Amino acid sequence: MNTPHRPIRTTIILGGLGGLAFLLTSLPGIPMGFRPWLSFGLVWGLTAVYALMLARWSGHGLADIIFPLLVLGGLGAALPRAGVVFGLALAILSWIRSGICYSRSGFQALFREGFLCGGGGLVLALWGLSAPLSWALGIWLFSLVQALFFVLFEPGPRLPAGPPADPFEQARRRIEELLEG
Numbered sequence: 001m002n003t004p005h006r007p008i009r010t011t012i013i014l015g016g017l018g019g020l021a022f023l024l025t026s027l028p029g030i031p032m033g034f035r036p037w038l039s040f041g042l043v044w045g046l047t048a049v050y051a052l053m054l055a056r057w058s059g060h061g062l063a064d065i066i067f068p069l070l071v072l073g074g075l076g077a078a079l080p081r082a083g084v085v086f087g088l089a090l091a092i093l094s095w096i097r098s099g100i101c102y103s104r105s106g107f108q109a110l111f112r113e114g115f116l117c118g119g120g121g122l123v124l125a126l127w128g129l130s131a132p133l134s135w136a137l138g139i140w141l142f143s144l145v146q147a148l149f150f151v152l153f154e155p156g157p158r159l160p161a162g163p164p165a166d167p168f169e170q171a172r173r174r175i176e177e178l179l180e181g
Helices: 007-025 032-058 062-078 083-101 106-127 132-153 167-180
Strands: none
Touching: 007 032, 007 132, 032 062, 032 083, 062 083, 083 106, 106 132
8 A cells, every 4th residue: 555654744743752752761760870861762762763754755765864873873872961962963853854865955954954953942942841741842842843844845745736537537548548559
């Protein structure tokens, strides 16, 4: 079955699931020393899943996105508490989306990603991330901003302007073409 992808809906759902997963990482009973790696692992996992979806939607393979994800994973494992690494996650997401999957000129890519990742980061900064619930909602809000990519910059295929053709008429024309040679 050939079903079209729905990137807006999928991006929003992935962000909601990521927010719920973040709530699970903040449950009591998880050692405090383990939480930074768990949080960054969640960010890396969300980035990796989203990158895989972007590659699939744009027709690219896993080989195209593996290097950026390895860079992010390596630096995140070494420095999970650094805010710079979370900023790096935004840069890697931008690199994968506008540099690999939906490549454009350098200026267009910088504008699109500056608007979306900068806007998403601003939403997080203004949201006031102080409690696990606010982090979870912040992750979901960030995904809402990221879904704008497919609304503003990469609209899906346009529907035909006229009414759909009659399938019987199309079959009759196809049979006539085959009979005529």
